[in-house]
Amino acid sequence: MHVRDRRVKRTQNLLAQALLALIAEKGYDAITIRDITERADIGYATFFRHYRDKDELLRDVADVVINELLEILFGQQPGQEPAAVGQLIFRYVADHSAVVRVLLGSRGPASLVQHVIQRGSENVLRQNKPRPDSPVPAEIAAHHLVASSIALIQWWIEHDMPYSPEHMGDIYRQLIVQPTLTSAFITDPA
Amino acid sequence: MHVRDRRVKRTQNLLAQALLALIAEKGYDAITIRDITERADIGYATFFRHYRDKDELLRDVADVVINELLEILFGQQPGQEPAAVGQLIFRYVADHSAVVRVLLGSRGPASLVQHVIQRGSENVLRQNKPRPDSPVPAEIAAHHLVASSIALIQWWIEHDMPYSPEHMGDIYRQLIVQPTLTSAFITDPA
DNA sequence: TCCTTATGATATACAATATATCATAGTATA
DNA sequence: TATACTATGATATATTGTATATCATAAGGA
Secondary structure, three states: OOOOOHHHHHHHHHHHHHHHHHHHHHOOOOOOHHHHHHHHOOOHHHHHOOOOOHHHHHHHHHHHHHHHHHHHHHOOOOOOOHHHHHHHHHHHHHHOHHHHHHHHOOOOOHHHHHHHHHHHHHHHHHHOOEOOOOOOOHHHHHHHHHHHHHHHHHHHHHOOOOOOHHHHHHHHHHHHHHHHHHHHEOOOOO | OOOOOHHHHHHHHHHHHHHHHHHHHHOOOOOOHHHHHHHHOOOHHHHHOOOOOHHHHHHHHHHHHHHHHHHHHHOOOOOOOHHHHHHHHHHHHHHOHHHHHHHHOOOOOHHHHHHHHHHHHHHHHHHOOEOOOOOOOHHHHHHHHHHHHHHHHHHHHHOOOOOOHHHHHHHHHHHHHHHHHHHHEOOOOO
16 A cells, blocks of 8 residues: 555545634534535535545544544553553643544534533532542542543443442442542541 | 413424434434424424424433433432432433433534543453452443543543643542552552 | 546535415413 | 414425536646
8 A cells, every 4th residue: 555646635634624623613513515625625526535424534533633542541561650641641632632622522412411511510519518638629520520420321321231220329439429529529427 | 381382292292202212213313304293293394483403302302301310419408328329320310211322322423432432441451450359340440431531631621721731640540540440450560 | 758546617416404374273261 | 162372284495515427627656
């Protein structure tokens, strides 16, 4: 597989850049393929010579970022200090925040989940007293609590609920509630 | 505000039921408004007399579930045992799994995030040894690790990165890595 | 240079959204 | 129960966006 035709590379690059710019401007759903091709200054029909639809283009753009992040997370030799990985992740995100923001910025019905997390977090903050000396801000802890609860529910549902609600309640407490409360909130002695 | 016109109630109910059924059949994106109205046996134009678009109908359906879940989580008197809340959540989800599955079932670009979580989880499982006696299954722990990492990144990005990568690395370790590793995996003594 | 192929411009078929109109049937309320 | 109200169904239509085909031209690879 030699070097691709320069024209193909150029076109796909222009389309990718145009998509990212447009998402930042008006969100993914509102974008038409004509929007993309006009912004990229590319013929409309040319789009379909490269991608079946918008989603396929987005996937192509995302793959680059995904692979780099996975490389950071798991590309290192085993036995290396895993303590620094956290910093590496957030440094990478900071360096590529424009793209990451676009890829994580959910909208449409997906923003429903975001809405739930938002409302849930506010409730958590309202009903818990933050621990003053904690390095974990209460706002982050609340967001973490709700977001990972939803993720856990999501896993359970998508795997057809293989464990009982009681068992899941245990997991939920051990993996999410207990660590979050002890590290960021003042636990109420019942 | 008296009781609404029975016809309105009936129409909106039929539309909601039709939407849920169709999502389960072929996914949200593939559904057209004509699909919904035909399934509901409702005139096409009638849809727009109630909702601006598909998303508005979905939001309407979702609000019911969201409010019930928040009620379970935060509707109780303070000072009550918070240990049982986990069970309550998962019991509720089990009882309403059809709807919850639909609402959490991400689509379009949102499914990109799901894809990343999937790939990330596989890597975590590959590179860590599960603790045999843990009540937390390795598969769940891996999913939790990756999903809540992404959620944390999402919070950071959406709040314009108010803390340094080093600080976020600390939070990440304390809130996510350390609890997950100690409860489900055999920690490698460096 | 010569052959290949990607692109631009254009036309067209098609699907889906969104709105308007009007007769009819179902509802609320006095 | 009679009356005024309004939601609905059926239909037509304008508009927008997708997807594909064709052909001349320009750019690229060997």
